[in-house]
Amino acid sequence: MTAGGANGGVGRDKPSSPMAWLRRRMDRPVRRVLPRSLLGRTLLIVLIPLVVTQGISLELFYGNYLQVVSRRMSGSVAADIVLTLDLMGRYHAAGDRAWIMRRVRERTQLDMIWNPGQRLDRTGSTHVLGPMDEDLAQALETSIGRPAFIDWIDDPHTVGIRIQMPDGVLDVGAPRKRLDVAPIWLFVVWTVGSTLLLFLVASVFMRNQVRAIRRLARAAELFGLGRDTGPIRPEGAQEVRKAAVAFNRMQDRIFRFVAQRTAVLAGVSHDLRTPLTRLRLSLAMIPHQGAIDAEMLRADVADMIGDIAEMERMIESYLSFARGEGAETPVAVDVGALLDETAAAFRRAGGTVLSISLPAPVEATLRPDAFRRVLDNVMQNARRHGGRVALSASRDGRGIVVCIDDDGPGIQTDRLETVFRPFESGQNGGTGLGLTISRDIVRAHGGDITLQPSRLGGLQVRIILPV
Incomplete structure (x- = not known):
């Protein structure tokens, strides 16, 4: 016997379970029947439970409540007929029978006619109303125990009941309202109408939601083709609005990314012409x-x-x-330890670190090498223009704030934003890309970097990172 045979066929796929096989068999036919659009599938999800719920409600009402009421009403009519027959059996005189039938007509609304000597030519029921026919026939059979015929068709307002007696036939005209609970079609119309109304309302609401998703998909497609359609207006459900806002932010970041690199490439190609x-x-x-x-x-x-x-x-x-940041993976980093490392490197380069302030331990999820490069760029600028820096890190409502203050000459207020442009800050021996690279990395982390006057008299670089 081979190893494969000893192991029962190593390498063969395990036989799938019957449920998995059935699922695979049913998957393709179901997908053919299901609508392909999100709107169609959503409306189907709404419609199926709605129809099932209304069907269960109809079955419970018609199968329980109507049947109970129908049996009680049929039993009441049968009891009146039995009482009348008992009285007629007790009082045999013609005048007594006429008085009994007159009183029964007045008190019970049952119209009775005695036909002596007649015989029934048929028995049973016309069976047009379902359970109510059966309930009345069963009540008469149980109460009287004589052959009878029930006619539900001949008169729309009266149910004709003919009972075979030993010496004749008793014709009973029972008002239909004493046997018919209510037109069942009213309940069916109400059920179907309410279902259609709710489905129509759901269709209107879902169409608005799907329209927002379609607009988002259309904007993404045009953006992928290089067409600037501008930011899309967030609308629809909260999740769809968040997706639209995220798309607008992504679109803005990509446009800024492309414009920034185009400007840098143009600047490099221009500056290379001189050498x-x-x-x-x-x-x-x-x-x-x-x-x-x-x-x-x-x-x-x-x-x-x-x-x-x-x-x-x-x-x-x-x-x-x-x-930029390359393919570095974001990890949880102790910001205080990162500031200590950067400060040590700054001191080795000849700079002076006045203080490192952290009121509480601060941890952030970031790309350590890329963020270390941001700190190094900023602090080399501070060393080039001043020489002394103060570092601080804290957490506030906006996120994690890292500040680098220097005692250099500072920057004019009207240039606090323009120095982030490529080659704008390269007059003092640098390449002019340090701040540009720093902002690019910080914004890729979802944060921002700004400049403002420092408490040391120079410039403060404020880095804000999301928590």
């Missing part, structure tokens, strides 16, 4: 300098090396900006 032009001129002049100009040649080579280094620095800055 490239100098390199071209230097290379063009080399053949005309000759061997006696070795000193000048060395100076030109040094200048070209400097231009190449500057180009490398600009290209590296752009690549760093284009990489």
Whole structure:
């Protein structure tokens, strides 16, 4: 016996359960019958329970209440007939029978006629009303025990009852209102009408909800085709409104992302033209300098090396900006420990950290390397313009707030926003992309970064992160 046989067929799929097999068999036919649109499926979800509920209500009412009432009304009519027959059996005189029938007609509304010597030509019932026919026939059979015929068709206002007696036939005309509870069609019409009305109301409401989803899907499709349709107006249910708001935010972030990188690319391509032009001129002049100009040649080579280094620095800055956060996974990070690490690196670079203030432990979910890069960019700017910084982190209603204060010259109020543009802050030896990269990373975390005057006399960088 092989190993496969010993193990009962290793590698074979386990036989599925009967329920799983039935589910697979029913899945395709059900999907063919079900509507494909969200509106159709939602209305079907509303309609099926509504119809089932109304059907159960109809069955309970008609099957229980109407049957009980019908049996009681049929028993009442049968009891009046039995009482009349008992009186007629006790008093045999013709005058007595006429008086009994007259009194019965006055008191019970039963119209009775005695037909002596007649015989019934048929028995049973016409059976047009279902349970009420059966209840009356059963009540007469139980109470009287004689052959009888019940006619529900001949007169629309009276039910004809013929009872075979030993010496004749007793014709009884019972008012239909004593046997008929109520027209069942009224209850059916009310049930069907209320179902249709509720379904119509649900259709109107669900159409509005689905319309909001369709508008969101249409906006997403146009946005994917590169068409700027502007922000969509949130409408519909709360979840749909949240989806619309999230879509508007995503659209704004993507537009800002594209515009930012387009501006950086244009700035890099523009700034590269200057060193490239100098390199071209230097290379063009080399053949005309000759061997006696070795000193000048060395100076030109040094200048070209400097231009190449500057180009490398600009290209590296752009690549760093284009990489952004990379594929780093957000994790829970102790903000205080991160500030301590950044402060230690800042001190090694020659800066001075005045204080690190954390009223309480602060933990945030972020990308540690990317956020460390934000802090490093901001603090290198502070070292370049001042040299002393104060760090603080706290939690408030908006989220986690990290502040870096320096004692540098600060920035004019009208430039607090423009310095975040690419190459705007590169006049003092930088590339002009540090603050741009920092804002890009912070906004990718769902937060924001702003500038304002510092309590140290310089500039305060305020970083707000969501909790």
